[in-house]
Structure formats: C-alpha cells, structure tokens
Amino acid sequence: MENRCKSSLLFSVFCLIVLTQLLIWVTTKQFRVFGPSDPIVAAPGGEAVLPCSVFPAMNVENMQELRWFRDRFSEAVLVYRDQEEQKEGQMPGYSQRTSLVKDQFHQGKAAVRIQNVQPSDSGIYVCHFKQGLFYEEAILELKVAAMGTVPKVYIKGPEDGGLRVVCMTSGWYPEPRVRWRDSRGENLPVFSETHTKDAGGLFSTETSLVVRDSSVEYVSCSTFNPILGQEKSMAMFIPEPFFPQVSHWKPAFYVILTMTGLLVLGASFLIKIAHSLSLKVQLEWGKLQREKDELQKTKADALRTTSALKEELDRRKAAYSAAWRKAQLYADWCKEHFQAWTFTLDPASAHPILAISQDRMSVTRKDITMCLDDLFSVLGSEGVSSARYYWEVKLTNMEGSEWILGVCREGVDRKEFNFESPDKGFWTVGRSSSGYWAYIDSGRASLSTRQTPQSLGVFVDYPEGDISFYNMSDMSHIFSFHEDSFSGTLFPYFRIKSGNVSMTISSMASVSEREEGEEGEEGEQQEEEGEGEEGEQQEEGKKGEDSPFLQHARDTPLP
Structure with a gap:
C-alpha cells in the first residue's frame, strides 16, 4: 500500500512537471522581436548601442538565450545564456569591447553596447532571442560616420595668372566630398586636392583652386558627409586688389601699331569700294533679317510640336500607369x-x-x-x-x-x-x-x-x-x-x-x-461583342509600332 502511494505521488509530480514545461513552451512562443527601423549612427572611437525588444513586453532576464551576430550565427558579437555573458563563439574583434545593457530587462528590452567603434563595425546586425524551441530575430543597421571641423579658407597668393585659395578641414569619416562654388552658386574646378588619414581612421582634406575672374566677389568651400547627408561650408570674400595686376601698355601698343598699318595700307582701297560695300552690307542685313524671321517661325512651330508631343506622352504615361495598376492578368501577358x-x-x-x-x-x-x-x-x-x-x-x-x-x-x-x-x-x-x-x-x-x-x-x-x-x-x-x-x-x-x-x-x-480553356471563353465573348470588337482590333492595328506595354496602357480606360 505504501509503495502504491509513493508510485502515485511520483506519477503526479512527473505530470505536474510536464504540464509546467508545456505551459512555459506555449507561453514563450507568443512573442516577436523588434529593432530600430532607422540606422544607428556612431562616430569612430565612440560608443554605439544596438537595442532590441520583445512584444508583448516580458522579462527577458531568464530567457534561454540572447544573441547578437553579424553574417553567421556561430560568429557572435555577444551571447547571453543562463543569465551570464558567454565568451564561447564570440568574434575576436568584439572581445573586451562589448557589454550587455540589462537595466530594462523587466520591460522586455535588451541592448549591446560597443565601445571604441571602428569603421569595420559598420553594417547589418541580427539580434536573436530564444526561449525553449521558439526563437525570433530582428535586423539592425549600424553606420559609422563623423562630422569634421568647419572648413578653414584662406588666400595663399597669386598663381598661374590668378589668385590661389586654399580650403582645409579635418576629423571626417568616411572620406568627405569637397566642392567649391562662386558667388553665383556655380561649381568651380579644383586646382589640387589631397586626403590624409590619421591613426584614429579620420580623414583630413586640403583642396585649392585658382580664381582668374576678378568679378567673382567671393568663393565658398563646402565639405559633405555622404552617409549622414550633412555638410559644413565656409565662404571667403576676395577683394579686387588681391588679383595680380596686368600690364596694359603692351597690348595697347600692339593694337595701335596694327591699326595704324591697316589704315595706311587700306585708306585708298576703302575710299574706292565704300559705296559698293555699303550696298552689299545692306543686302546681307536684309537677308539675315529674313533668315532670322524664318528661324523664329521654325522655332515656334517646333515648340508647338514639342508641346503637343509632351502632352501626348504625358497622356500615354498616365494611361499606362492606370492600366498597370488595373492589370490583373499581367502574369498571363508575360x-x-x-x-x-x-x-x-x-x-x-x-x-x-x-x-x-x-x-x-x-x-x-x-x-x-x-x-x-x-x-x-x-x-x-x-x-x-x-x-x-x-x-x-x-x-x-x-x-x-x-x-x-x-x-x-x-x-x-x-x-x-x-x-x-x-x-x-x-x-x-x-x-x-x-x-x-x-x-x-x-x-x-x-x-x-x-x-x-x-x-x-x-x-x-x-x-x-x-x-x-x-x-x-x-x-x-x-x-x-x-x-x-x-x-x-x-x-x-x-x-x-x-x-x-x-x-x-x-x-x-x-x-x-x-490557358486553352480561358482562350475558348474569350473567343465566345468576342463573338457576342460583334462589330464593336472588330473596330477595336482595327484601331490596335494602327498601333503596330508600339510596344505591348503602351498598347495595353492606351486600350485600358482611365479610372
């Protein structure tokens, strides 16, 4: 009797344990993992936090495993298992640089903190939360970027028939794009450009240009970060006295000497043909005026034709766009x-x-x-x-x-x-x-x-x-x-x-x-439509040179 009671008690305990495990497995299956939708931006040498959270919110401290990894599951950035951080399987590049943020575990949130961020840390990360046989993952993106100093612009001196202006900046990552603009906002060609990289992986640039137009009141140097989409700029006013002075007496002397020789040699000739030349000029002027009028007329006709073609193209694009959205049988067309x-x-x-x-x-x-x-x-x-x-x-x-x-x-x-x-x-x-x-x-x-x-x-x-x-x-x-x-x-x-x-x-x-059955049904519908269908087929014949996309777009009524 005593053995029978012990067996019954053991069986009850075993059933209770199995039911508990099943309850834990069923309840833990109902969660999803989310990460930030926007990329996380960090500067080289700085700190980055990669957060993930579960929904519905639950305490993740006792979760079977939390893992952050890059390309391969087995090569982890950080692993948290059995309520401890595990070094097994961690990538050597993240050793001693990562730690787990636990202060929001009870709210279902966990994060990995990466210190001394390096350029190679940029890329896609996956956070993996597992409980029992069930697991969920979320994807995060880390971008490494840094905004450097405001460009320093100064005048170096005359060079190559103009004035050389230099722009210097430092502390950028990745390598920035430098552009020069004049007072009208137009880009100016760069005379020289050098890029250097310091021990921390940050870039410094020095660019210069030569301004030869004295009418340019000022130039600006802008440095643009392609990842952050931000730029810093600095303008430099250039007073006209800074331009190198050009001697004007030599060109004037050559012009006066040439004109004097031409006047002496051609005075008698010009007197004889002055009348005939005047008449010829008048005739040529009249001819040019007529050609100008014809050219303006031709240009006006071309503009009208271009406008009509553009309206037709816009109409066809609108029809094509509407037809594309309504094309339920596009796969059959393919x-x-x-x-x-x-x-x-x-x-x-x-x-x-x-x-x-x-x-x-x-x-x-x-x-x-x-x-x-x-x-x-x-x-x-x-x-x-x-x-x-x-x-x-x-x-x-x-x-x-x-x-x-x-x-x-x-x-x-x-x-x-x-x-x-x-x-x-x-x-x-x-x-x-x-x-x-x-x-x-x-x-x-x-x-x-x-x-x-x-x-x-x-x-x-x-x-x-x-x-x-x-x-x-x-x-x-x-x-x-x-x-x-x-x-x-x-x-x-x-x-x-x-x-x-x-x-x-x-x-x-x-x-x-x-497909044959569908074609048969379409044939019966075409016979019932009669002459109206034949009219549509004749109009399709006139569109022979168009592609099937444009024909389908044009034949489909607009919504």
Missing part, C-alpha cells in the same frame, strides 16, 4: 513572351532531410520536428543560361511553415548559414513566421500580398537581367530583381526551413490546358 521551362528536381542536390516524390516534381521535409541551423534545399535538374523562361510552383500545407524559392547561380555555396541574397548568387522570395520577404543584398524587404499565394510564378528574363515573381492565385505582381546582366547558369532553387509545406512544380501540360 506567358505570351516567356517559354514554359520543363524540369524535375535533382535528388543528388537535395539535403538528406528532404523527401523527393517519385516523379521528382514535389519536395517536403521528412522530419518536421527537427530544428537545425542548416540549409534544407534542393535544385532543379536543368538550368537557364539564355532566353526567357517561366515555371509555376504550387504550395500546400503552408500553415506555420517557413520556405524560400527562386533561382541560384550554378556552383553557389548552399551549406553556409546566411541570407539568400543576390550578392551571394541567390534571387529568392519566401515566407517566415513574420510574413513574406524578398531577400536582397542589404537583408530582407517585406512583401505585401492581397491574397495568400497558393501558387507562385517565377519569370526569368536572362538577356535583360530580370527575375520576377507573381502570385498566380490572383495574377498579381509580388517582386522583381533587376541586374545589369547574369553570368553562368541559373538553376531553380527550393528551400524548406520548417513546417509541413509541400512544394510542387506545376505540370506545364495542365497549365497549357487551363
């Missing part, structure tokens, strides 16, 4: 100019945790409970290296899942933990716990969708360097990447970060049948 790309998934490129269907057209995760810092990705069996192609990807079981899809350059590193950005050879969009995103060079760009995408269209214009994504559920545009050009082969890219989502490459045959 299909007229893109070829359907037929391919299957490449099992050899798939991560072991991914399951590829027997027909190699679908991918899911084998184990959705594992939470690993790895890139669970797979590539298409064939790539695009020319022309224009598109394909569609059907998404199912998306609830609570995180995924990424798009294209990547052949040979990219798919094992390194980072964001799939264009500078690393990826052009992708995806979904995380905080919404839909496009992964760009500077981090992530938030996307808004009118309707949850059940199918995504990927359009690759290789010659134009353009990759566009469309929500095929409502035919709306999602995001576009614009590159100068592509190099190498681009392969379809699929990544499942978490959840039970399934990605399926839509069969191009089914897509064609669907």
Whole structure:
C-alpha cells in the first residue's frame, strides 16, 4: 500500500512537471522581436548601442538565450545564456569591447553596447532571442560616420595668372566630398586636392583652386558627409586688389601699331569700294533679317510640336500607369513572351532531410520536428543560361511553415548559414513566421500580398537581367530583381526551413490546358461583342509600332 502511494505521488509530480514545461513552451512562443527601423549612427572611437525588444513586453532576464551576430550565427558579437555573458563563439574583434545593457530587462528590452567603434563595425546586425524551441530575430543597421571641423579658407597668393585659395578641414569619416562654388552658386574646378588619414581612421582634406575672374566677389568651400547627408561650408570674400595686376601698355601698343598699318595700307582701297560695300552690307542685313524671321517661325512651330508631343506622352504615361495598376492578368501577358521551362528536381542536390516524390516534381521535409541551423534545399535538374523562361510552383500545407524559392547561380555555396541574397548568387522570395520577404543584398524587404499565394510564378528574363515573381492565385505582381546582366547558369532553387509545406512544380501540360480553356471563353465573348470588337482590333492595328506595354496602357480606360 505504501509503495502504491509513493508510485502515485511520483506519477503526479512527473505530470505536474510536464504540464509546467508545456505551459512555459506555449507561453514563450507568443512573442516577436523588434529593432530600430532607422540606422544607428556612431562616430569612430565612440560608443554605439544596438537595442532590441520583445512584444508583448516580458522579462527577458531568464530567457534561454540572447544573441547578437553579424553574417553567421556561430560568429557572435555577444551571447547571453543562463543569465551570464558567454565568451564561447564570440568574434575576436568584439572581445573586451562589448557589454550587455540589462537595466530594462523587466520591460522586455535588451541592448549591446560597443565601445571604441571602428569603421569595420559598420553594417547589418541580427539580434536573436530564444526561449525553449521558439526563437525570433530582428535586423539592425549600424553606420559609422563623423562630422569634421568647419572648413578653414584662406588666400595663399597669386598663381598661374590668378589668385590661389586654399580650403582645409579635418576629423571626417568616411572620406568627405569637397566642392567649391562662386558667388553665383556655380561649381568651380579644383586646382589640387589631397586626403590624409590619421591613426584614429579620420580623414583630413586640403583642396585649392585658382580664381582668374576678378568679378567673382567671393568663393565658398563646402565639405559633405555622404552617409549622414550633412555638410559644413565656409565662404571667403576676395577683394579686387588681391588679383595680380596686368600690364596694359603692351597690348595697347600692339593694337595701335596694327591699326595704324591697316589704315595706311587700306585708306585708298576703302575710299574706292565704300559705296559698293555699303550696298552689299545692306543686302546681307536684309537677308539675315529674313533668315532670322524664318528661324523664329521654325522655332515656334517646333515648340508647338514639342508641346503637343509632351502632352501626348504625358497622356500615354498616365494611361499606362492606370492600366498597370488595373492589370490583373499581367502574369498571363508575360506567358505570351516567356517559354514554359520543363524540369524535375535533382535528388543528388537535395539535403538528406528532404523527401523527393517519385516523379521528382514535389519536395517536403521528412522530419518536421527537427530544428537545425542548416540549409534544407534542393535544385532543379536543368538550368537557364539564355532566353526567357517561366515555371509555376504550387504550395500546400503552408500553415506555420517557413520556405524560400527562386533561382541560384550554378556552383553557389548552399551549406553556409546566411541570407539568400543576390550578392551571394541567390534571387529568392519566401515566407517566415513574420510574413513574406524578398531577400536582397542589404537583408530582407517585406512583401505585401492581397491574397495568400497558393501558387507562385517565377519569370526569368536572362538577356535583360530580370527575375520576377507573381502570385498566380490572383495574377498579381509580388517582386522583381533587376541586374545589369547574369553570368553562368541559373538553376531553380527550393528551400524548406520548417513546417509541413509541400512544394510542387506545376505540370506545364495542365497549365497549357487551363490557358486553352480561358482562350475558348474569350473567343465566345468576342463573338457576342460583334462589330464593336472588330473596330477595336482595327484601331490596335494602327498601333503596330508600339510596344505591348503602351498598347495595353492606351486600350485600358482611365479610372
């Protein structure tokens, strides 16, 4: 009896512990992490604070882990775990320079203080808050910049037929831009320019110019910081007596001597032809006057024509803009100019945790409970290296899942933990716990969708360097990447970060049948419209030389 009571008591305690852990896991899952939306600016050698906060507000002192890192999760700026700062995994460059700000832990706020800020500290940071199996992240940006001294402007002396003026300033970061302006506000060419960098990484500049126009009353020197978008300037008045005096007797002597010789040699000749020359001048004057009148008339006609063309262009732009906003079937229009790309998934490129269907057209995760810092990705069996192609990807079981899809350059590193950005050879969009995103060079760009995408269209214009994504559920545009050009082969890219989502490459045959059905419905509507439709087709024929964009814009009624 006693053993039975002890067993019952132990079982009750065990159940209580399990329920407590489940309650902690469920409650800690309901938070999000936010950072400042604007970049944090700090001066070299100064101090920078990188704050993050959770919502709803909760005490983060007992949170399992707080981490700030740069490019890689494993190389941290600061790690706070088990209520202590951890040195393991911290980047050597931040050792002895970072500390955790804890005075607002009870309000759900934490921050990293970086002392002795260096130019290399500038860039993107990620704060990572984890409790149990759940974690959230926020992105911050730190810019290192410093405003230097007000420029010092002084006159050095005469040089190269003018007056040399010097501008000096120091204590800037990054290297500032220096511009000279005259009293009319116009830029003046720089005569010389030198830049030096001190031990603290701050820049000093010395520039000069030579003023040769004595009518210039003053010049100003302005120094501009490209990161802060601020400048400091100083003006210098230049009195006319400072200009070097030029001797005028030599030019006057040469002019008088030349005129005397011409008068002596040409006096008799001028007397004989004076009358005929006067008549010729009058005739030429009349001819020039007529040509001037014709030129003014031609100019007036050209201005009227230009004004009419501008009004027409503005009208077409307005119509195009209105039509673009109303174009719900733009993705179908793209299909007229893109070829359907037929391919299957490449099992050899798939991560072991991914399951590829027997027909190699679908991918899911084998184990959705594992939470690993790895890139669970797979590539298409064939790539695009020319022309224009598109394909569609059907998404199912998306609830609570995180995924990424798009294209990547052949040979990219798919094992390194980072964001799939264009500078690393990826052009992708995806979904995380905080919404839909496009992964760009500077981090992530938030996307808004009118309707949850059940199918995504990927359009690759290789010659134009353009990759566009469309929500095929409502035919709306999602995001576009614009590159100068592509190099190498681009392969379809699929990544499942978490959840039970399934990605399926839509069969191009089914897509064609669907399009044929839509064309049949459109044909019946055209027969019912009759002669009115024929009039519109004749008017479209007159627009033959315009692009499809301008035709669509002109044919769509303004809102």
